Amino acid sequence: MKNLLIGTAALAMFAGAAFAESHSVVRLGTEGAYPPYNYIDDDGEVAGFERELGDELCSRAELTCEWVTNEWDSIIPNLVSGNYDTIIAGMSITDERDEVIDFTQNYTQPDPSAFLAMEGMELDMEGGIFAAQAGTIQASYIAEMGATLVEFATPDETIAAVRNGEADAVLADKAYLAPIADENADLAFVGDDILIGGGIGMGLRESDGELRAKFDAAIQSMKDDGSLNALIEKWEVGETF
Structure with missing residues (x-):
């Protein structure tokens, strides 16, 4: 979906220790301004397709999660510098981004x-x-x-x-x-x-391989049981798997 151009790849060297050692709560970073993927509702809470998806993934991965909003133009640098632990913000998986951060498998088809x-x-x-x-x-x-x-x-x-x-x-x-x-x-x-693009995935720091594996497994379980397709149809965010 989005192809963030950044000249701050060097920020990657400042990534913290492995997830299991440094976090008790996983902070999910999103934009909150791109419905139906993510937006802020009348109560001031993150809502939309990715809110429902992220909450379900955290439940399946047995993780305690909280939501953080960040403007799009700095969403990757602030992930790398440790302001949150994942990006779940309608972000397409691209080769350029993959040089700076890691991605889970895609949770939508190319839209x-x-x-x-x-x-x-x-x-x-x-x-x-x-x-x-x-x-x-x-x-x-x-x-x-x-x-x-x-x-x-x-x-x-x-x-x-x-x-x-x-x-x-x-x-x-x-x-x-x-x-x-x-x-x-x-x-x-x-x-x-x-x-354009190859589908949307969750972005993570390259040092957080354990966390990426947990979310990968949760996404796959939702694909396997049809619940991801149900969310895609509910929010009309593209073709089902």
Whole structure:
């Protein structure tokens, strides 16, 4: 889903001791701003697909967990520096990230991305101006196709850019954009869906192999008994396994 570009790989050397020796509570880091994957509800709590998933994984792994929110643009550096123990934030598994952190197996299939524009807009795919959240695989895709990229810190700002004319369209996960399109008649999908990335996984420090193995086993158990597919269908976050 998101392809965070970071120049802080050296932070990895500051990772703490192994999970079993240094933590009694596992802190789950998420963005809290990307529904339906994760968002903050009316009670100020983390909610969404990844909240339900993370709580169930912690239960199956027999771990005591708490949730921490962090802005997207610093979510990997703050994992590596020890502010939380995992990332569960709609983060696609990419080779670039894997050079800095480790990942569990994927808990979603690759989710299609889509362009959302004002109703009636015809896109110039080479000469157009497109918005994306900074540090995402969608931002990289726009840059690679030769169009003008306008990056924003939050997904809400990308939608505002389309409305105020700063961008012709926004490219983001279709699961994020679909409810917005449904609720706003002046916005519509344009063009074909695009598959970018290889599925979403949990990110962990490279030193926390034991913790990664626990979550890997829990994810696999949810795949095996069908409960992960049930959550994917409930939250409409892509194809089931």
